[in-house]
Amino acid sequence: MIIEIGHYALVLLLATSIVQSLLPLAGTVRNDPALMAVAPSAAVTGFLLTAFSFAILTFAYVTSDFSVANVWQNSHSMKPMIYKISGVWGNHEGSMMLWLLILTFFSALVATFGGNLPERLRANVLAVQGWITTAFGLFILLTSNPFLRLDPAPGEGQDLNPILQDVGLAIHPPLLYLGYVGFSVCFSFAIAALIDGRIDAAWARWVRPWALMAWSFLTAGIAMGSYWAYYELGWGGWWFWDPVENASFMPWLAGTALLHSALVMEKREALKIWTVLLSILTFSLSLLGTFLVRSGVLTSVHAFATDPTRGVFILTILIIFIGGALSLFALRAPTLKAGGLFAPISREGALVFNNLILTTAAATVLTGTLYPLVLEALTGEKISVGAPFFNLTFGLLMLPLLLAVPFGPLLAWKRGDLLAAGQRLFAAVGIGLFLAAIAQWSQGGGPVLAYFGLAIGFYMLAGAVTDLALRSGVGKVTAGVARRRLFGLPGSAFGTALAHFGVGVTVIGIVAVTAFETEHVVEMKPGASVEAGGYTLTFDGMRQGRGPNFTEESGHFTIARAGVSKGEVWSSKRLYTARRMPTTEAGIRTFGFSQLYVSLGDAMSDGGIVVRVWWKPMILCIWIGSLIMMAGGFVSLCDRRLRIGAPQGARKARPVPALGAAE
């Protein structure tokens, strides 16, 4: 009975979302405040209904109610509780429910915290959110309903795919979806602005916090997914340019561009039309990603949604939303007035450069992902586009961008001085080269290109610090004043510096692990040892073990450096009983930012076992850098100017500069 109540709540959500789609829009057309006022209450009700429905689905999983087909297919009564809960979204139907939950959550946030939005804008934004909710509500109810029952109810479930039985599943999809779906708000703002034909700097100020929030979550979600793949798959890779990864990476690239162009629009009223277009494109890429992943169109043999009706349904949603949005854009964009002027060398110019490269990169990833598909459809010829293609093209595109990043914040708005910015970055360039030279000396050789990459990474770190130092006037004023100025800087200044610093950290990690990683594939018998990264790894023997729903064989290794013990590591192979499916649990031991990664292979007939050992220098920097980027996004979000929102009418709403008030 309780399952049916959850099902019913989902149907009610569809009804409220239809109301939310239509009435507020009618209100703005007729200029009727009563109709417009329906939007916030419909949005909040929609969220409560979805949350209730989602809670009931979770309840079915927690109580292992196998009369629900979805629970039977993806759960098992012996599964640990955390995986029963995270298993809710570890399958197609449940993950779409999570998508919908987050979508309605964002609508409710706009409804609740959008008090300072003009009435018409808020009504239109929520109406567009309503359209998206309606589309996906229909999709779930018609093609992917998680509440369908089985009769008679089976006694035991089929268990969750063992690879997904990991804490990564509890964290990665929710973060990723918060990012993916968060961009729907930017999309709705863009459509609302186009409907009304009005757009100004205040609009950008309302959009930027949403873009920042979505971007921060997406950054964390992608990084978390990368780390999960790294430790779970057991072959030590951290990015594979897989279509599914690309699906999340394209909105990230476009979203990063959006973040920067919204900045120009907010500060200088320039790039209005472009920002609107980017808002549309970013969410379109999120939708495209959902389509690619959910429809199984990319030769995925194991995709958990290979039902063609689902693919066709999402494709229809995709065409209606992207096609509709772009047509509206084509119709209305010429009526939007272009804003502020700027010289090519200026802060605006630097941000345009950023946008040019990021959108080209997103388009390149898109082309590479879809090219084999399109070519096969048109000519029947099968080709592959894989990591070597993306590494080459993407790498070349990123190079000029990385070099330019520290320049951006140092250039003045409207007209900047490249030479002066270059002079100020002199120290950063010097520090970058110096640290790379030290690395070269300590490593004793290696590819020149790698040290060039490291120099870029260090230069970006130093560049981010330079930006903060210049802003607080280090060297020009006394240390006390500089410190006070530093703490008086707006949150967005810190956010920028932090995020750019994070990019540098990630670059260092990627370069170091790509160039200096070592790998050993050896057959080992107990007592044998292998050298990796200056550590000696000795194999002690195997042990049998048993978990709640798996059996495992673990190899024990002791680690020593120059004869001194540095700990131990277990590396295991598991067999999950319900699905008879094996997994590896790689043994990972962290030293500073570097890791020793041990993975077990096949047992040999003579009692030995194949062991693969990697030394992964500085690899943690890749994910730590991403987390710093995310932190930068959130720090920027805390900026008082964003919280207060757009200035209303005159500039009286502008906060008094903190410094002046303190004196």
Place this chain on the structure above:
Amino acid sequence: MILFLLLSPLPAFAVNPDEVLADPALEARARALSAQLRCMVCQNQSIDDSNAELARDLRVLVRERIVSGDSDEAVIDYVVSRYGEFVLLKPRLRGETLLLWGAPIVLFLGGAIAMMLFVRRRAGKAVGEPLTAEEKAALEKIVAGSQAKGAGGES
């Protein structure tokens, strides 16, 4: 990413110790080539990463060709002649892949030119109408007034 995890193969190894060539230089070449070749029965995996039977056969084949003295290009040509272009993870530049390789360059240059034109055109434009003589006079009066006021305030 979840899907990707699902798509990945059963855990075991790709390159096994018995396949490794004795000469480290030849082995390094074999590894580099293997990373460029697709495992035909896998989802987006190179033969270097895959543990499938077919990937193993292909790895052994690549090593045999290298040992017999083939250059890198000759090995690739040989593998392509047997398995088709599908085996290459980095497609070669030819008619069918012109758009693929051209897209980044064309988009970047096209975008750069469009933006330069946009900035030039807008920067070259005079902003608004020039001031009339009356407006100039009025402006000077305001400026002078505010300067006097500013000076007064400071003293």
